[in-house]
Amino acid sequence: MTNKTEHPGMGTTAVWGGEKGPFWERSTQVPVVSSVSFGYTDMEKWMAVGQGRAPGHIYSRNTNPTVRVFEDKVRLLEGAESAVSFASGMAAISNVLFCLLSPGDRMVSIKDSYGGTNRLFTEFMPRFNIDVALCDTTDHDKIEASVAAGCRLLYLESPTNPTLKVVDIERLVRVAHSHNAVVVVDNTFATPINQQPLSLGADLVLHSATKFLGGHADVLGGVVCGGKDLVDRIYHFREITGAALEPTAAYQLLRSLKTLHLRVRAQNQNALAIATFLDGHPEVEAVFYPGLKNGEGHEIAVQQMSGFGGVLSFQVKGGMQRVKKLLPLLKYAHRAANLGAVETIAGPPAMTSHVECTAEERAAMGIPESLIRYSVGIEDVDDLITDLDQALEQTVGS
Numbered sequence: 001m002t003n004k005t006e007h008p009g010m011g012t013t014a015v016w017g018g019e020k021g022p023f024w025e026r027s028t029q030v031p032v033v034s035s036v037s038f039g040y041t042d043m044e045k046w047m048a049v050g051q052g053r054a055p056g057h058i059y060s061r062n063t064n065p066t067v068r069v070f071e072d073k074v075r076l077l078e079g080a081e082s083a084v085s086f087a088s089g090m091a092a093i094s095n096v097l098f099c100l101l102s103p104g105d106r107m108v109s110i111k112d113s114y115g116g117t118n119r120l121f122t123e124f125m126p127r128f129n130i131d132v133a134l135c136d137t138t139d140h141d142k143i144e145a146s147v148a149a150g151c152r153l154l155y156l157e158s159p160t161n162p163t164l165k166v167v168d169i170e171r172l173v174r175v176a177h178s179h180n181a182v183v184v185v186d187n188t189f190a191t192p193i194n195q196q197p198l199s200l201g202a203d204l205v206l207h208s209a210t211k212f213l214g215g216h217a218d219v220l221g222g223v224v225c226g227g228k229d230l231v232d233r234i235y236h237f238r239e240i241t242g243a244a245l246e247p248t249a250a251y252q253l254l255r256s257l258k259t260l261h262l263r264v265r266a267q268n269q270n271a272l273a274i275a276t277f278l279d280g281h282p283e284v285e286a287v288f289y290p291g292l293k294n295g296e297g298h299e300i301a302v303q304q305m306s307g308f309g310g311v312l313s314f315q316v317k318g319g320m321q322r323v324k325k326l327l328p329l330l331k332y333a334h335r336a337a338n339l340g341a342v343e344t345i346a347g348p349p350a351m352t353s354h355v356e357c358t359a360e361e362r363a364a365m366g367i368p369e370s371l372i373r374y375s376v377g378i379e380d381v382d383d384l385i386t387d388l389d390q391a392l393e394q395t396v397g398s
């Protein structure tokens with residue numbers, strides 16, 4: 001009983017986590033504090049807060065009360081010591097990399113990372129003389145060998161975007177730590193409900209909060225969680241470089257997080273049912289979803305995830321020509337570049353996550369041009385299956 005109160009479940013943490021209060025005028029909800037600065041008439045107090053000796057806030061690029069509650073809630077969901085938030089997921093990722101790496105350093109990652117992240121690796125890191133070794137995502141031996149060749153940082157994402165490959169986080173953390181490398185995991189696709197990389201040994205876990213944490217496709221944000229020393233360094237980099245989260249965005253994210261467990265569990269169930277349906281459909285060439293028993297990475301996913309997530313992708317017979325006919329026929333999907341929302345969202349990676357890459361680069365990353373990424377919402381699953389079925393039927397032979 002006592003144990004239970006000390007370690008509340010994910011649902012309880014999503015609802016109550018970080019909301020210490022008391023808040024302004026006894027409001028039960030976290031107020032949006034949009035003030036840029038915080039005033040003091042007591043000079044000693046001001047000095048103490050400014051120097052970090054007393055709790056409080058000075059200026060909202062550094063810290064803000066609404067933003068702080070958001071950071072605390074995600075920190076608790078990820079089981080972390082510290083957290084720092086950002087204006088977007090890419091701000092979180094670029095701040096982590098540019099804060100922790102210096103010219104001459106070498107880092108290792110996988111070929112299937114998010115398109116924007118991949119751009120950082122191929123376009124910007126080399127300009128700062130940071131050597132990025134990109135390995136085939138599921139070739140664990142190759143990743144281990146590349147880490148063993150010496151690196152300061154190992155950057156992982158699992159499941160990956162858009163082909164839902166799974167990497168064995170615990171295994172790769174072992175080799176990274178034996179070579180003193182920091183392990184960073186992008187947990188955007190899994191969410192803390194399905195996977196907690198810190199408990200698998202990772203040093204930092206980060207999110208595009210724009211996706212499942214926000215869940216309503218109406219707010220941008222990012223967050224990084226981990227041990228205090230590392231997060232303090234990243235916080236300091238952010239307070240100087242300035243990609244801070246807006247207080248209003250933090251409030252929207254806080255409101256969204258209260259239903260994270262409900263949304264993600266519904267999305268897990270829907271996605272598994274849809275992946276199974278598509279897997280058995282004669283007009284579908286391939287389905288990518290870690291929850292499928294015959295799927296690549298399923299065994300690792302069972303070990304490190306408690307649910308398989310709300311995103312899947314599939315390839316239809318007939319290639320890009322058919323994709324162009326099929327997508328407009330869907331009744332219940334936004335055709336857009338986003339994922340993790342309560343509404344279903346469908347689109348080809350060539351126009352969404354990997355639009356920054358050329359066709360050749362996508363091919364090299366193993367992303368077929370005719371792939372459809374399908375981010376499952378919280379609609380009734382029978383309606384989504386009927387919808388996909390009619391679109392497939394109407395495009396037979398095209």
Ligand SMILES: *Cc1c(COP(=O)(O)O)cnc(C)c1O
Pocket residue numbers: 088089090091114116117157161186188189207208209210211220221222
């Ligand atoms: C969307 C996304 C990002 C980038 O996040 P933004 O909030 O759009 O900057 C990073 N990683 C993954 C896995 C994503 O899906």
